[in-house]
Each structure stands twice: as structure tokens, then as C-alpha cells.
Amino acid sequence: MTEFVPQLPKQAAVVGCGVIGAAWASRMLLKGVDVAVSDPSPDAESIISQVLANAVVAYDDLGLATDSQGTYTIASSIGEAVAGAELIQESVPERPEIKSAVLAQIEESAASDAIIGSSTSGIKPTTMQQGMAHPERLVVAHPYNPVYLLPIVEIVGGEQTTLGNVRKAQGFYAALGMKPVHVRVEIDAFIGDRLLEAVWREALWLVNDGVATTQEIDDIMTHGFGLRWAQMGLFETYRVAGGLGGFRHFIEQFGPTLDWPWTKLMDTPDFTPELVDKLVEQSDAQSGHHDIRDLERIRDKNVVGFLKVLEANQWAAGTVIAEQR
Amino acid sequence: MTEFVPQLPKQAAVVGCGVIGAAWASRMLLKGVDVAVSDPSPDAESIISQVLANAVVAYDDLGLATDSQGTYTIASSIGEAVAGAELIQESVPERPEIKSAVLAQIEESAASDAIIGSSTSGIKPTTMQQGMAHPERLVVAHPYNPVYLLPIVEIVGGEQTTLGNVRKAQGFYAALGMKPVHVRVEIDAFIGDRLLEAVWREALWLVNDGVATTQEIDDIMTHGFGLRWAQMGLFETYRVAGGLGGFRHFIEQFGPTLDWPWTKLMDTPDFTPELVDKLVEQSDAQSGHHDIRDLERIRDKNVVGFLKVLEANQWAAGTVIAEQR
Numbered sequence: 295m296t297e298f299v300p301q302l303p304k305q306a307a308v309v310g311c312g313v314i315g316a317a318w319a320s321r322m323l324l325k326g327v328d329v330a331v332s333d334p335s336p337d338a339e340s341i342i343s344q345v346l347a348n349a350v351v352a353y354d355d356l357g358l359a360t361d362s363q364g365t366y367t368i369a370s371s372i373g374e375a376v377a378g379a380e381l382i383q384e385s386v387p388e389r390p391e392i393k394s395a396v397l398a399q400i401e402e403s404a405a406s407d408a409i410i411g412s413s414t415s416g417i418k419p420t421t422m423q424q425g426m427a428h429p430e431r432l433v434v435a436h437p438y439n440p441v442y443l444l445p446i447v448e449i450v451g452g453e454q455t456t457l458g459n460v461r462k463a464q465g466f467y468a469a470l471g472m473k474p475v476h477v478r479v480e481i482d483a484f485i486g487d488r489l490l491e492a493v494w495r496e497a498l499w500l501v502n503d504g505v506a507t508t509q510e511i512d513d514i515m516t517h518g519f520g521l522r523w524a525q526m527g528l529f530e531t532y533r534v535a536g537g538l539g540g541f542r543h544f545i546e547q548f549g550p551t552l553d554w555p556w557t558k559l560m561d562t563p564d565f566t567p568e569l570v571d572k573l574v575e576q577s578d579a580q581s582g583h584h585d586i587r588d589l590e591r592i593r594d595k596n597v598v599g600f601l602k603v604l605e606a607n608q609w610a611a612g613t614v615i616a617e618q619r
Numbered sequence: 620m621t622e623f624v625p626q627l628p629k630q631a632a633v634v635g636c637g638v639i640g641a642a643w644a645s646r647m648l649l650k651g652v653d654v655a656v657s658d659p660s661p662d663a664e665s666i667i668s669q670v671l672a673n674a675v676v677a678y679d680d681l682g683l684a685t686d687s688q689g690t691y692t693i694a695s696s697i698g699e700a701v702a703g704a705e706l707i708q709e710s711v712p713e714r715p716e717i718k719s720a721v722l723a724q725i726e727e728s729a730a731s732d733a734i735i736g737s738s739t740s741g742i743k744p745t746t747m748q749q750g751m752a753h754p755e756r757l758v759v760a761h762p763y764n765p766v767y768l769l770p771i772v773e774i775v776g777g778e779q780t781t782l783g784n785v786r787k788a789q790g791f792y793a794a795l796g797m798k799p800v801h802v803r804v805e806i807d808a809f810i811g812d813r814l815l816e817a818v819w820r821e822a823l824w825l826v827n828d829g830v831a832t833t834q835e836i837d838d839i840m841t842h843g844f845g846l847r848w849a850q851m852g853l854f855e856t857y858r859v860a861g862g863l864g865g866f867r868h869f870i871e872q873f874g875p876t877l878d879w880p881w882t883k884l885m886d887t888p889d890f891t892p893e894l895v896d897k898l899v900e901q902s903d904a905q906s907g908h909h910d911i912r913d914l915e916r917i918r919d920k921n922v923v924g925f926l927k928v929l930e931a932n933q934w935a936a937g938t939v940i941a942e943q944r
Binding site for chain 2 (some may be wrong): 444485509521575
């Protein structure tokens with residue numbers, strides 16, 4: 295977990311400057327890194343200046359210094375952008391043939407040991423690194439928008455990526471203020487997007503079948519479990535739900551309902567003793583140092599804080615609190 | 620939406636006093652409602668006093684008055700608890716035969732026009748109201764824990780429930796400081812738990828297949844999309860992701876990846892023109908009055924607020940911010 299050393303890249307390149315690329319550039323700039331941007335669209339400069347302006351407001355509000363910003367340049371070509379960069383972030387459209395063509399152009403001019411991080415939401419790095427001259431430095435570095443605020447980045451290496459380069463990439467992203475989680479097993483869509491994809495599919499069925507509107511679904515998220523997941527994930531939340539009986543008790547209670555017809559997405563793993571043990575052991579390792587009652591108090595304090603923020607911003611669940619004044 | 624009138628119940632009963640029942644009682648008490656509690660366990664009084672203590676801390680922190688609390692009594696039977704109650708909240712274990720036996724006992728002593736709200740996570744009200752003397756007043760009122768803090772409650776009527784009683788129930792829960800969403804189509808697991816079930820299944824596969832640990836999955840949620848969903852749901856978030864092109868643009872970009880093998884949960888609706896139109900119309904109705912750039916600024920302000928709260932509490936994504944000071 296801590297085998298990498300946070301280290302800012304001396305210079306960075308952002309290839310593909312839509313919403314995600316511009317937000318990457320903003321994060322880098324606000325950490326003092328100079329960034330060369332390449333995008334065929336004439337809108338790139340306008341997008342980056344707008345996104346950067348938002349990011350500066352956010353960092354000021356957060357109290358993170360924005361006074362030693364890096365500078366950005368709009369390069370006239372991919373080659374010009376990546377020359378001299380230690381970290382190259384690729385955020386071009388999600389089409390394998392485009393990714394592949396862009397990677398080839400990057401490699402023509404990039405230093406052979408520059409790290410190339412791809413923002414792809416789901417294409418495997420092993421696929422992308424086919425045919426690369428230096429495939430060992432390609433990683434997926436999948437962020438979540440707004441990239442300049444959300445700390446998570448999933449780091450995935452392909453078959454030809456060296457572990458040293460995975461660590462080096464983690465060091466770059468950590469120095470950029472992120473939490474770089476190394477996804478150790480290479481699967482399509484990695485971890486976060488598999489979860490998002492499942493929710494998205496189920497939500498589409500609910501709208502498709504006329505059960506709920508987009509507004510109702512969003513309300514249930516923002517006024518309900520969304521407030522939980524900003525501070526404890528699925529497993530820690532359910533550990534708390536299990537009460538003093540712990541995670542095993544939770545599975546005993548909730549597990550059987552997995553066989554109930556509660557979704558159209560039906561493939562489920564069996565709760566073998568091995569899977570239950572694995573879940574319990576991992577949950578203990580993750581949260582076992584906290585007493586359940588402590589976790590409840592921490593949860594409440596976090597949620598109370600969120601509700602105050604939302605009330606001050608007159609937004610979502612905060613409006614329900616405001617009505618009670 | 621606003622056809623109900625917020626109105627506190629004069630007296631309430633909580634039948635089944637585990638974590639959920641005790642949290643219901645706490646919300647009612649802190650809104651000044653007297654509550655009679657029934658539970659066969661000798662631990663009921665201890666559970667309710669602990670959960671109430673947490674709730675008082677949370678309401679104090681939130682700045683909601685806790686000085687005109689209702690009083691609670693531990694009744695010696697279900698009959699004693701429900702006599703005279705205008706609102707009866709049932710939170711007994713999730714087994715149809717237990718629910719059915721408890722509902723029969725409730726009806727023996729309850730006023731015939733008392734509203735019975737069931738906390739069930741997924742059993743249909745039409746199933747539960749079979750054999751009831753006054754089925755027209757049974758609703759599902761499904762909360763999310765911690766019930767005293769999270770405002771959402773899904774209200775579902777069965778075939779025999781009158782719409783008048785759905786409105787009456789919504790009025791009670793609204794007066795208790797909640798947002799009562801009427802789930803208009805009766806399906807197993809309603810809306811929120813269908814989404815949760817999909818995530819849970821996918822997360823179990825990830826652990827089962829050794830792709831990720833519970834800690835890694837939770838980190839990706841709490842440092843990533845969880846921070847989004849506490850303030851904008853799936854659809855509003857994706858609307859923003861679509862940028863100036865709006866929701867239709869988002870679907871055009873993201874839609875096709877639904878056919879990619881990104882999950883083991885494979886049943887997906889087709890993106891027919893009808894479904895796309897429905898999604899776009901609903902998203903416009905929900906968020907169309909906000910400019911996308913405004914939504915981005917609101918989102919950032921909310922997330923910044925959450926990150927400050929988490930940093931102050933030394934928790935989750937807040938620890939990543941703290942490291943940057």
C-alpha cells in the first residue's frame with residue numbers, strides 16, 4: 295500500500311482536453327506543475343480556462359493554496375505537448391481505435407520512461423499497450439469527476455506494465471493530492487465503474503418500466519444512501535447495520551434476501567462458507583479497530599456536517615432540514 | 620407531490636425495537652411525539668436509550684431543538700403499545716410469517732383508522748395486507764439508517780391501500796422531518812433497495828473473484844462517487860457529465876458501453892428512442908432550470924463542504940486533504 299513515494303512530475307502533458315482532461319490539467323496546475331495541453335478542438339483553451347476557474351474557487355474555499363500555480367500551454371500537436379513530460383495523461387474519447395492512434399503519436403515524441411496514464415473508464419491496459427514501443431510505462435489512471443476535487447484514482451497495470459512503473463505512477467498521483475488505489479486484478483471497467491454500471495442498469499430499468507422518474511431516483515439517493523457513501527462505503531455501512539453482531543451477523547440477516555427477486559440483474563455469487571469468511575476477515579481488517587458504537591457516532595457526525603453544508607447551500611437534503619427551522 | 624399536509628401524529632407506537640425501530644422512536648421523540656415501544660427482547664430499553672442518546676447529540680450538533688422531547692414507554696405487549704396510537708411503525712424481522720403475525724396482533728388493539736407503516740426493505744404491501752381487517756391503512760414506509768438523520772422514506776401502498784391513507788402517511792412522515800417519496804408502482808424492494816441490491820451483488824463478485832477487498836471498494840466509494848451522490852444523484856451527475864450537450868449527449872456517449880461486458884449482471888434495457896426521450900424529458904424536468912455551469916459550481920461547493928467536514932472529523936477523503944496542508 296505505501297510502497298510508493300509521492301513525487302510531483304516536473305512537467306506534465308494532458309492529451310485530450312474535454313471535461314476530464316481539463317479537470318486533470320487543473321489539478322496539476324494547482325499543484326504547481328506546468329502542463330502542456332493537446333486537443334484538436336478549438337474549444338480546448340476555453341474549456342480549460344472555465345474548468346480551471348471553477349477549480350481555483352474550490353481550492354480557495356477548501357483553503358488549499360493556489361498561489362504557486364503551474365502554467366499551461368496549448369500545444370499545436372500531441373508531439374509538442376508530450377515532449378519533456380514526465381507524466382502524460384490521456385483523456386481522449388472512449389474508442390479503442392482512437393486510443394491506439396493517440397498512444398502511437400504520444401510515443402513518437404515522449405521520453406521513453408515517461409509515465410502514460412490513461413483516463414479510460416473501462417478498456418484494459420493490456421489491450422491498449424499492444425503494439426506500443428514502451429508498453430511497460432502505460433497504466434490506466436481512472437479518475438472520477440470533478441477530477442480536481444475527488445481524490446480517488448484507480449491505477450491498473452497491463453500484462454506488460456512493470457510494477458515499478460505502477461509505483462512511480464502512484465507516486466505522481468499521490469503528490470497531486472490523490473489516493474491512488476492499485477487495482478491488482480485487471481478486469482473490464484476496473485472496480486468503481488463496475489459498481490456504477492450495476493446501479494445505472496438498474497436505474498434504467500426503473501425508468502424504463504415507469505416505476506420511478508429520474509428525479510425520484512435521485513432524491514432517494516441524495517436524501518438517503520448517498521449521504522452514507524460520502525463517508526462510509528457499502529461494507530463499512532453494512533458492518534454498522536449488523537450492530538454488535540458484526541459483519542457475520544449482517545450477512546446472516548441480509549444474505550438470504552439475495553435470492554429474492556429484487557432486481558433484474560440476477561447473477562449472484564453463492565454465500566459459500568469461504569466467501570463469508572473472506573468478507574468477514576476483510577471487514578475486520580478494515581474496520582475492526584473501531585467499536586460499532588464509535589462508528590455510529592463518527593457516521594452521525596459526518597452526516598450532520600454534510601446536512602449543514604447542504605442547508606447552507608440550499609440544496610438536496612439540506613432543504614428538508616431548513617424546513618424544520 | 621404536495622397533496623399531503625404535514626401533521627404530527629398525536630401518539631405513535633414502535634413495534635420491533637432493533638436498530639431501525641429505535642431510530643424511528645428517536646426521530647419521533649425528538650419531534651415531540653410520545654412513543655410506546657413494543658419488543659420481546661429485554662434489550663429494547665437499552666437499545667432505545669443508546670440510539671436516542673446518539674440522536675440527541677446529532678440534533679444538537681445540527682441545531683435542531685431537542686428540548687420538547689416526547690416521552691417513551693416500554694409496553695408489555697403489542698396491544699398495549701398500539702392502543703391510542705395514530706401512527707404505528709412496524710420494524711420486526713424481515714420474515715413474511717413474522718410480519719403477518721405481528722400485523723394481526725397490532726390490529727387487535729389499534730384504532731381502525733391508525734396508519735400502520737412497515738419498515739420492510741422489500742416485501743410488497745399487497746402481500747402484507749392479505750387477511751388484514753383494515754388493509755386500507757397499511758403502507759410500507761421504508762427508511763434508511765440512521766433513520767433519525769437521513770430524511771428519505773419510501774411510501775408504498777398495496778392494492779387495498781387508499782390513496783387518502785398514503786397522503787395521510789406522507790403527512791405524518793413529513794411532519795417528522797422527512798421527505799416521503801410515494802413509490803407509485805409496487806415492485807419488490809421498491810426503488811432504493813433495488814439500486815443497493817445491484818451494487819451489493821456486483822461488490823460481492825469483486826470480493827468473491829479476488830479483484831478487490833472490502834477496504835478498496837469502500838475507499839473507491841468514499842473518495843470517489845460517494846461524494847457525488849450525497850448531493851446529486853445518478854441522473855443529475857450524468858447530466859453534468861454530458862456538459863453543455865445535456866443528457867442526450869451523455870447517453871450518446873455513454874450508452875453504447877452498456878453493451879460492453881462491464882458487469883456480471885447482464886440484463887439491460889434497450890436504448891430505444893422512446894427510452895432515450897423519456898430519460899431526456901425527465902432529466903430536463905428535474906434539472907433543466909439549472910445551467911450546467913451552475914450545476915458544476917453547486918456540486919463543487921457541496922463537495923468542498925463535505926471534504927472540510929471529513930477533514931475536521933479526520934475521516935475518509937478528509938484525510939487526503941489533511942495530508943496536503
